[in-house]
Amino acid sequence: MDVPYKIYLSEDQMPRAWYNLRADMKNKPAPLLNPATGKPMTKQELCGVFCEELVEQELNDSTPYYSIPQAIRDFYRMYRPSPLVRAYCLEEKLQTPAHIYYKYEGNNSSGSHKLNSAIAQAYYAKAQGLKGVTTETGAGQWGTALSMACSYLGLDCQVYMVKVSYEQKPFRREIMRTFGASVTPSPSDTTQVGRAILEANPDTTGSLGCAISEAVEAALSQPGYRYVLGSVLNQVLLHQSVIGLEAKTALDLYRIKPDLIIGCAGGGSNLGGLIAPFMGEKLRGESDCRFIAVEPASCPSLTRGVFAYDFADTGRVCPLARMYTLGSGFIPAPNHAGGLRYHGMSPILSQLYHDGYLEARAVEQRAVFQAAEYFARVEGILPAPESAHAIRAAIDEALVCRQTGEAKNILFGLTGTGYFDMVAYQRFHDGEMTDSVPSDEELAASLASLPRL
Amino acid sequence: MDVPYKIYLSEDQMPRAWYNLRADMKNKPAPLLNPATGKPMTKQELCGVFCEELVEQELNDSTPYYSIPQAIRDFYRMYRPSPLVRAYCLEEKLQTPAHIYYKYEGNNSSGSHKLNSAIAQAYYAKAQGLKGVTTETGAGQWGTALSMACSYLGLDCQVYMVKVSYEQKPFRREIMRTFGASVTPSPSDTTQVGRAILEANPDTTGSLGCAISEAVEAALSQPGYRYVLGSVLNQVLLHQSVIGLEAKTALDLYRIKPDLIIGCAGGGSNLGGLIAPFMGEKLRGESDCRFIAVEPASCPSLTRGVFAYDFADTGRVCPLARMYTLGSGFIPAPNHAGGLRYHGMSPILSQLYHDGYLEARAVEQRAVFQAAEYFARVEGILPAPESAHAIRAAIDEALVCRQTGEAKNILFGLTGTGYFDMVAYQRFHDGEMTDSVPSDEELAASLASLPRL
Numbered sequence: 001m002d003v004p005y006k007i008y009l010s011e012d013q014m015p016r017a018w019y020n021l022r023a024d025m026k027n028k029p030a031p032l033l034n035p036a037t038g039k040p041m042t043k044q045e046l047c048g049v050f051c052e053e054l055v056e057q058e059l060n061d062s063t064p065y066y067s068i069p070q071a072i073r074d075f076y077r078m079y080r081p082s083p084l085v086r087a088y089c090l091e092e093k094l095q096t097p098a099h100i101y102y103k104y105e106g107n108n109s110s111g112s113h114k115l116n117s118a119i120a121q122a123y124y125a126k127a128q129g130l131k132g133v134t135t136e137t138g139a140g141q142w143g144t145a146l147s148m149a150c151s152y153l154g155l156d157c158q159v160y161m162v163k164v165s166y167e168q169k170p171f172r173r174e175i176m177r178t179f180g181a182s183v184t185p186s187p188s189d190t191t192q193v194g195r196a197i198l199e200a201n202p203d204t205t206g207s208l209g210c211a212i213s214e215a216v217e218a219a220l221s222q223p224g225y226r227y228v229l230g231s232v233l234n235q236v237l238l239h240q241s242v243i244g245l246e247a248k249t250a251l252d253l254y255r256i257k258p259d260l261i262i263g264c265a266g267g268g269s270n271l272g273g274l275i276a277p278f279m280g281e282k283l284r285g286e287s288d289c290r291f292i293a294v295e296p297a298s299c300p301s302l303t304r305g306v307f308a309y310d311f312a313d314t315g316r317v318c319p320l321a322r323m324y325t326l327g328s329g330f331i332p333a334p335n336h337a338g339g340l341r342y343h344g345m346s347p348i349l350s351q352l353y354h355d356g357y358l359e360a361r362a363v364e365q366r367a368v369f370q371a372a373e374y375f376a377r378v379e380g381i382l383p384a385p386e387s388a389h390a391i392r393a394a395i396d397e398a399l400v401c402r403q404t405g406e407a408k409n410i411l412f413g414l415t416g417t418g419y420f421d422m423v424a425y426q427r428f429h430d431g432e433m434t435d436s437v438p439s440d441e442e443l444a445a446s447l448a449s450l451p452r453l
Numbered sequence: 454m455d456v457p458y459k460i461y462l463s464e465d466q467m468p469r470a471w472y473n474l475r476a477d478m479k480n481k482p483a484p485l486l487n488p489a490t491g492k493p494m495t496k497q498e499l500c501g502v503f504c505e506e507l508v509e510q511e512l513n514d515s516t517p518y519y520s521i522p523q524a525i526r527d528f529y530r531m532y533r534p535s536p537l538v539r540a541y542c543l544e545e546k547l548q549t550p551a552h553i554y555y556k557y558e559g560n561n562s563s564g565s566h567k568l569n570s571a572i573a574q575a576y577y578a579k580a581q582g583l584k585g586v587t588t589e590t591g592a593g594q595w596g597t598a599l600s601m602a603c604s605y606l607g608l609d610c611q612v613y614m615v616k617v618s619y620e621q622k623p624f625r626r627e628i629m630r631t632f633g634a635s636v637t638p639s640p641s642d643t644t645q646v647g648r649a650i651l652e653a654n655p656d657t658t659g660s661l662g663c664a665i666s667e668a669v670e671a672a673l674s675q676p677g678y679r680y681v682l683g684s685v686l687n688q689v690l691l692h693q694s695v696i697g698l699e700a701k702t703a704l705d706l707y708r709i710k711p712d713l714i715i716g717c718a719g720g721g722s723n724l725g726g727l728i729a730p731f732m733g734e735k736l737r738g739e740s741d742c743r744f745i746a747v748e749p750a751s752c753p754s755l756t757r758g759v760f761a762y763d764f765a766d767t768g769r770v771c772p773l774a775r776m777y778t779l780g781s782g783f784i785p786a787p788n789h790a791g792g793l794r795y796h797g798m799s800p801i802l803s804q805l806y807h808d809g810y811l812e813a814r815a816v817e818q819r820a821v822f823q824a825a826e827y828f829a830r831v832e833g834i835l836p837a838p839e840s841a842h843a844i845r846a847a848i849d850e851a852l853v854c855r856q857t858g859e860a861k862n863i864l865f866g867l868t869g870t871g872y873f874d875m876v877a878y879q880r881f882h883d884g885e886m887t888d889s890v891p892s893d894e895e896l897a898a899s900l901a902s903l904p905r906l
Contacts, residue, residue: 004464005530011457077458078542078833089531089605107560109835109870151830152542171624171875177882178829376631377604380531382562417562419872422624429630 005088007250009081015245017068018238021276021348022061024283027355029061029234029347030322033309038453041319049216049227053124057235066238068120075119075152076242079108084250085379085414091398093378098401100394101258102414103247103274104381109175112384112416113270114145114230117239121228122149131224132156136186136211138266139165139339139386140172141416142230147181157181158225160188160214162341163206164334169420186211193217193315205334208267208342213315231267232312232321232346240273247411248277258289260397262412264389265293265302265360266339268346274413275358282357292397293349293360294389296368298336298436301326301345302353302360304443310344310450320451323350326438327446333436337365337424339386343446363392364435369428371395372418384416385424458541460703462534468698470521471691474729474801475514477736480808482514482687482800483775486762491906494772502669502680506577510688519691521573528572528605529695532561537703538832538867544851546831551854553847554711555867556700556727557834562628565837565869566723567598567683570692574681575602584677585609589639589664591719592618592792592839593625594869595683600634610634611678613641613667615794616659617787622873639664646670646768658787661720661795666768684720685765685774685799693726700864701730711742713850715865717842718746718755718813719792721799727866728811735810745850746802746813747842749821751789751889754779754798755806755813757896763797763903773904776803779891780899786889790818790877792839796899816845817888822881824848825871837869838877 022028031040046055057066068076087100105113125133132155137143143159150157159181166173166185173183186206187194193213197204204210212229219227230236251258261278263271271293281287293302301324311328312318323344330343345353352358365385372388374395375381383391394412401408418425427433438446475481484493499508510519521529540553558566578586585608590596596612603610612634619626619638626636639659640647646666650657657663665682672680682689704711714731716724724746734740746755754777764781765771776797783796798806805811818838825841827848828834836844847865854861871878880886891899 006464008461011459075833109829109833111872148830148833152833171872174875174879174882175835175872178826178835178878180830373631376562377601377633380528380562380601380605382628382631417872419564419624419628419870422627425631426624426627429627 003086003254006083006085007253008083009246009250011077013249014076014081015068015242017065019241019245019276019280020060020064020066020238021280022234023064024280025351027351029351032319032321035311035316035320035451049219051121051124051128051130051226053127054121054235057238058233069123072120072123079115081246082107084247087379089378090375094395094398094402096398096402097405097407098398099407099409100398101409101411103243103411104414105243106381106414106417110141110145110148111419112141112145113240113243113273114142115148116242117230117236117269118145118149120239122146122153122155125226125228126153126155130155130226132158133226133228134158134215134219135228135230136160136208136215138162138208138341140169140420141339143176143181143183144172146228147176147179150181151179158218159183160186160211162186162208162211168423172420186214188214191217193317197315204331207314207331209314209328212313213317216313216317231269232342232344234348236269237272237276237346237348240269241276243270243273243413244276244278247274256409258411259408260290260292260410262292262294262390262393262397262410264340264386264413264415265295265345265349266386267342268349270413270415272346272349279352279357291358292393293353293358294393295360295362296336296340296389297362297364298438299326299332299341300362301343303362306447307350307354308450309453312344321347323347324353326443327449329449330446335434335436337385337421340389361393363389364437366433366435368392369433381414382418383414384418385421387415456539456707459536459538460706461536462699462702464530466702467529467534468521468695470518472694472698472729472733473513473517473519473691474694474733475687476517477733478804480804482804485772485774488764488769488773488904502672504574504577504581504583504679506580507574507688510691511686522576525573525576532568534699535560537700540832542831543828547848547851547855549851549855550858550860551851552860552862553851554862554864556696556864557867558696559834559867559870563594563598563601564872565594565598566693566696566726567595568601569695570683570689570722571598571602573692575599575606575608578679578681579606579608583608583679585611586679586681587611587668587672588681588683589613589661589668591615591661591794593622593873594792596629596634596636597625599681600629600632603634604632611671612636613639613664615639615661615664621876625873639667641667644670646770650768657784660767660784662767662781665766666770669766669770684722685795685797687801689722690725690729690799690801693722694729696723696726696866697729697731700727709862711864712861713743713745713863715745715747715843715846715850715863717793717839717866717868718748718798718802719839720795721802723866723868725799725802732805732810744811745846746806746811747846748813748815749789749793749842750815750817751891752779752785752794753815754796756815759900760803760807761903762906765797774800776800777806779896780902782902783899788887788889790838790874793842814846816842817890819886819888821845822886834867835871836867837871838874840868
C-alpha cells in the first residue's frame with residue numbers, strides 16, 4: 001500500500017481517550033513535594049493552585065485511559081486530526097534510505113501542539129466555575145494557545161511572558177490580545193516575586209521559571225482564578241498523548257513500525273505526548289523502538305543536569321519535583337532563540353531517561369537554524385526554532401542511515417511554525433547568531449542551589 | 454450522512470487537471486492589447502515577457518481542461534488537498550440556520566492560496582530553461598509563495614514589494630529570504646520606471662501597479678529571466694481552479710449544493726479559482742448559485758470602477774486589459790491594510806460581472822477587522838485581512854438567513870492567515886484604524902487617465 005504524502009485520519013479515527021503512560025511505568029515518577037514539609041503534596045494542597053479535575057489527573061498514575069470530554073473533542077475537531085507527513089522530499093534531498101515521518105502540529109492559529117492541553121485545562125477551569133486562569137509563556141506558543149482556548153470558552157486569561165521573548169516577538173502579544181488575553185512581560189513589578197527577582201537581578205531577561213512564579217502568585221491572589229501550566233506536569237503529557245495516539249493510528253493503517261522517535265524537549269510536553277503509546281509498547285516489552293529527546297545546548301537539562309528534587313520555578317513558590325534539572329536559578333543565555341528555556345524536565349521523561357528508556361542529545365542553535373532553513377526549503381514548512389531541534393536530529397539520523405544503508409523508519413514531532421520567530425531567522429541570515437553553551441562552572445554554581453531534603 | 458468539521462479529500466481525489474472557465478463563457482474576456490498598436494498581443498510578443506507555456510494558457514479560451522504536470526501534482530501533495538471546513542462554531546455563535554463552509558488555503562508556509570499558481574509558473578519557467586523570474590508582491594503573500602516555489606525548483610527569484618507593505622510587514626522580507634529570494638521595496642531606484650514614479654511622487658507608498666512595472670522592466674533587462682504575476686491573468690485563474698475543483702469534489706461527496714459563494718477580490722485569483730467549476734455549471738444552465746466578490750471600499754474596482762481597456766500597471770509598460778478599473782494611476786490610501794490594492798480586476802471576472810453572473814460589494818476595513826477578530830475567536834483561525842473581506846460578507850449573509858429563516862449553503866474562500874498582519878491588528882485593537890473611501894473627485898481624476906483607443 002503506497003503511503004501518501006500526508007496521512008489524515010477521519011474524525012471518527014481520532015482518539016476518544018487520552019493515554020496515561022504512567023500506568024505502564026514500573027518506576028513511577030516521584031510525587032511532587034511540599035517544600036515546607038518535605039512531604040508529598042496532598043490533593044487539597046494542590047487544589048489551591050490547580051483545578052480539581054486536573055489535580056486528579058496529575059496524581060493518578062494507575063488509570064491507563066482518560067475519556068476525553070465531548071466538548072474538548074469538538075474543539076479538537078476544529079484543528080485535528082493533525083497530518084502525519086511522509087517527508088518524501090526531504091528523503092530525496094538527503095539521499096537517504098530512511099523513511100522519515102513527521103507529525104505536524106502547526107496547522108492551527110496558536111501555531112503549535114500547545115492547544116491540545118490548553119483547551120483541556122481551560123475546559124476543566126470552566127467546568128469548575130472559575131472566572132479565569134493565569135499562566136506563563138516562553139516563546140509565546142503556550143500563551144497563544146491558552147488565550148485561544150479561553151476566548152472560546154469565555155474565561156479570562158492572564159499571561160506572564162518571559163521578557164526576552166516579549167521583546168523579540170512583539171507580535172505574539174498582539175495575537176494573544178486578538179484572543180482577548182492580557183500579557184505582562186516577566187519579571188514584572190506586578191507581583192512580589194517579580195519585584196524580588198528584579199531587585200536581585202535588574203537586567204534579567206527572564207526565564208520560564210520566573211514567569212511561573214509570577215503567574216502562580218497572581219492566581220493565588222485573585223479569587224476565582226487558578227494557575228495552569230503548558231508543560232512539565234503529568235496532566236499536560238496526558239493531554240498531549242493525543243499526538244502520539246493519532247500518529248500511531250496513522251502508522252498502523254499502513255503497518256509501519258517506527259524504529260526511532262525524535263522530539264524536541266524543553267519541559268517535555270510534545271515529546272511526552274508524541275512518544276506515549278509507543279513508549280507504552282516498549283515498557284510492556286512489545287517493541288524495541290528508540291526514543292531521542294533533543295534539547296538546546298544552551299539549556300541542557302537531561303544531558304548536563306542532575307536527577308534530583310528541585311523547585312519548578314525560580315521564585316521557589318511551587319512544589320518540588322524530582323526531575324533532571326540545571327537548578328531553578330538557571331537562566332539560559334539571552335542569545336538563545338525561542339522556547340525550550342526551562343531549567344527542568346517533565347518528571348515522567350526524567351524517570352524514563354534515568355531508567356534507560358529514553359536517550360537525549362543537545363544541539364547548538366546555529367546547527368538548529370541550518371536544519372530549519374533546509375527543511376523549510378525542501379518540505380515547504382517554516383518550522384519553529386523549538387521544532388527545528390528535532391529536525392536537526394532527524395536529519396542527522398537519516399544521514400547515518402545513508403552511511404549504513406539502513407531503511408529505518410524515523411518519526412519526529414514537528415511541533416509548530418516559526419512565523420513569530422523571524423527576528424531569530426534574520427539574525428541567522430545576517431550571520432549574527434551565536435551558539436551559547438553554559439560553562440561547567442556556571443552549571444555547578446546553579447546546581448549548588450538545589451534544595452536539601 | 455453527517456458532515457464532519459473538516460472534509461479532507463484523499464490525495465487520489467485531488468484534481469488531475471485545471472479547469473479553464475473561459476471554455477464555458479459565451480462572452481469571452483477581451484484579448485490583451487499592445488498599447489503601441491492597439492492590436493491584440495501576439496503569442497510572440499507575450500513570450501518576451503512571459504514563459505511560453507504560460508502564454509499558451511493565457512491565450513487559450515476554448516480548451517476546458519489542462520492536465521496538471523506530475524511534478525506540480527507532487528508539489529501540491531506537500532500541502533494539498535486543503536480542508537473544506539464546516540463552520541459549525543460560527544453558525545452556532547451567529548444563531549443562523551445557514552450552513553457555512555469555507556475552503557481554507559492557509560495551511561502552507563506561504564500562508565495563502567498563492568502557492569497554487571506560484572509552483573505552476575515556476576515549473577514552466579524551469580521547464581523552459583530559464584535562470585530566474587521577477588515579480589511584484591503587495592501584502593507579501595504572492596512573493597512568499599513564489600520564493601517557496603523557486604527555492605524548491607532551484608530558480609532565482611527577484612521580488613518587488615509594495616513599499617507600504619515592506620514597511621508594515623518587516624518579517625515578510627525575512628521569510629522570503631529564508632526561501633532564498635531577493636526583495637526590493639517598490640517604487641525603487643533600481644529601475645527606470647521606478648525612478649520616474651519616485652520623481653513624480655517622492656512620498657508614494659507604492660501600489661501593485663508600480664511594482665508590476667518595475668518587475669517587468671527587471672525581467673526584460675536580464676537574459677534568462679521572465680516576469681510572473683500572482684493574480685489578474687487568465688493563467689493564474691486557471692491554476693487557482695484547483696481550489697474550486699477540490700471544494701466541489703468535497704461538497705459533492707456530501708451531496709451539498711452551494712447557494713452562495715463568496716470570495717475576496719483584489720486581482721481576482723482566489724475568487725476566480727474558487728468559483729470556477731460552480732460558475733461553469735451556472736454558465737451551462739445547470740445551477741442558479743449566486744456569486745459575490747467582496748472588495749475593499751478603499752479600492753473598489755468592481756463597484757465604482759468602469760469596464761474599459763486600461764494598463765495593467767502604473768508605469769504603463771504592460772499590455773492593456775479590458776477590465777473593471779479605477780485607472781492605472783489609482784493608489785489606495787496607505788491606511789488600508791493588506792493586499793487587494795490593485796486598480797483593476799481579472800478580465801474573466803470583469804466579464805462575468807458585466808454579464809450579470811457575478812455580484813460585487815465593497816466593505817470598509819474596520820468592519821473587516823471586526824469580522825476577522827470575531828472569526829478568530831470562534832473558529833480558531835487568525836485570518837489574513839484579505840480573507841476577512843469574505844468573512845465579513847459571509848457573516849452578513851448568514852445574519853440575513855437568521856432573519857429570513859433560510860438554511861442556505863454558504864461557501865466562502867478563506868485564502869490565508871494573518872500572522873504577518875499583526876501591525877494592522879494592533880492598530881485595530883488600539884482604535885487607530887480608520888476607513889478610507891476614495892472621493893468621487895479622486896476616482897474621476899484617476900479614471901480621466903484611461904488610455905484612448
